[in-house]
Amino acid sequence: MSAPESQLTPEQLELRARLGAGARYDAEHAPHQELLLARQGTAYFLRRLQELRDADFDAPSALEGWTRRHLIAHVGYNARGLTRLVEWARTGVETPMYASAEQREREIVLGSTLPCRALRHLVEHSAVHLNVEWRDLADEHWDHRVLTSQGREVPARETAWMRAKEVWVHAVDLGNGGSFADLPPVVLDRLIDDVFAAWHRRGEAVPVTVTSAGRDGDRRVRSSARGGPEVSGTAAAIAGWLARGETRGLHCSTKELPQLPHWF
Secondary structure (H helix, E strand, C coil): CCCCHHHCCHHHHHHHHHHCCCCCCCCCCCCHHHHHHHHHHHHHHHHHHHCCCHHHHHCECCCCCCEHHHHHHHHHHHHHHHHHHHHHHHHCCCCCCCCCHHHHHHHHHHHCCCCHHHHHHHHHHHHHHHHHHHHCCCHHHCCCEEECCCCCEEECCHHHHHHHHHHHHHHHHCCCCCCHHHCCHHHHHHHHHHHHHHHHHHCCCCCCEEEEECCCCCEEEEECCCCCCEEEEEHHHHHHHHHHCCCCCCEECCCCCCCCCCCC
């Protein structure tokens, strides 16, 4: 139990003021499930990153045109961009994720040239900073509206899911053994819903019906648009196909799988 302020020396009072209130906790009405998924996904990404030797950074990632260096830099700078959105919600001062799409691309390209140790530190430190900002966000700030890099106006609580899908999917994109089968069922289900929602927002919905089978035997059916083939598989296989074009483990009612728009 800490001593009351009346018993502290001036030096101790100054130290307490510098350290703040102590441990930080999420606000009562924060998006607890999404924050947990983001933190678990960050741990998963960092574990996959630790398994890479420095010499492995120059190899291609699963994303066309990007080495692992580009991908790692992107994950670090994505945390910094989301931190700016959370700060916007907390302070009311408009701070976009990125100054422009061009600035975002330049940042990733420049970041990819950093030494391996600096890239590892970028991911770790930016994740810690984002987590601190989330934990400093009061209940009344979680529903403040901010703008994503795609120009969507969303409540600040959306930043938790935005980060969760980034770290889980990009851990697979590192291409060193991670797979969609590693993702929690709730993440897989939300990824499938997220892809369909993105297509509809852009008016690019493909006529297709997907049936995904969960690990507990539960089956979910979703239709992007009327008509089209029926595609079935595990939730991991369906999510991998919709998000990254992976075709293993799928069953299609027609000879060929339909061509899909990009997720985002």
